[in-house]
Amino acid sequence: MYPSLRSWMCKRNKSNPCGARRHALSICFLWALTTVTLQAAEDAGEWTRFRGPNGTGISSATNLPSAWTDKDYRWKATLPGVGHASPVIWSDRAFVLCSDKTNAVRIVVCLNTSDGSIAWRREFPSATFPKNRDNGYATSTPAVDANRVYVYWTTRDEVTVVALDHGGKDVWRVNLGPFKSQHGSGASLIVVDDLVLVNNDQDGPSFLTALDATSGASRWRLERRADRAAYATPCVRQTPEGQTEAIFASSALGITAVDLRSGTVNWELTNAFPFRVVGSPVLGENLVIGACGEGGVGRRLVAVKPGSRTRPAELAYEFKSSIPYVPTPVLKDGRLFLWGDNGLVVCHRVATGERLWQHKISDSFYSSPVWAADRLYGVSKRGVVYVLAAGETPELISSIPLGEPSFATPAIADGALFFRTESHLFCLGAK
16 A cells, blocks of 8 residues: 555544545555456466556566577467567467568467467558668557457558457457657557557657547547657556556656546656657556656656646656666566666666666667566567576576567466567467
8 A cells, every 4th residue: 555545544534533444445445456457367367468467567477487498489480470569468369460561561460379370360451651770560569358459550641540359350440640750650559447548649749548448439538749759658557546547658748647537637747758758657666667768778767756636746766877768667576677778687676766786688679578486588689588587686597599580578478478579479388
């Protein structure tokens, strides 16, 4: 329970003990319900969005290997296109977005997790456009729930969101207008309850929106000031008052907390990010943590104490060096792990920002690390998986080449690790 909630409960107890206890129990129930909901997908073997449960990159799996050879993979599947989007998993299905790099045709692929065979694929004609040389036409990770898989891509003329059922049939498709950015797009969708959240921060007219997961209809839309296209995927936070808010990050407006149901801004720290935002925000120790950068280098990381509609957010601490630009951090067991683009991995104490240790890997990274069984798994741009002990001291346990470049973040579901390279999907772990 957050300290601010405890303080509020104590004040209420003095004036109305019974009412305060009843209200506190209600809040605790809502808090626990949200925690259970976010944890349930992981415990059931699902990995439903970029970096899994609420974007943490954390799995409860305990049986993942720390070193392996090619013969240990359960399967390796050739994808019908290329891309950098991470896989998402629901039950016995893995969903991946690919593209044809010559004509930008988008390809949604569903694979059987038992053997890597393709259950179905759907192709969507599209159009090429200028972008960063390291970007592609299939960079945004899909989101999935019990009924549908949701996929997002852009062209100059159209921001497209498509919902398909688990059999690959069309459910709905919406066009959210043109997209402007010199580097292309890369933010990913998330689905929360019955809403699909879209971060449409771009060089041109920008907005955040929540689409009805069943129909694609707009439930709310929040216009945003335009600056530089942002690539952060949102996460959600349960407030001490029992509401759910979505956390977005951009250079234009810093860190923004939006009420999930109404689309109104609860609080904002507008001066958080003077440079482009690529990595996604993460939560821990009653802090929201995010970073920005330019030229392939992280320039500023902030740890922010959340605000409310009546209380401004506060800066707890900041770093201006040895921070990631593209990879998203991991927060676990009171530690903040920053896996840098240049291979520098730094561990801090989350609550205070105190540096505990650092370890240098001689490689470069776009992929974000994931955590399981006190280990970090990070994949380099060359396609080498590095397994690093995530304890009191650093230890590089192993490095395993995948044989092909990889910018995608791994997924962990049902006791297995899924690695996506440019044109393949690997499955490693329990059968």
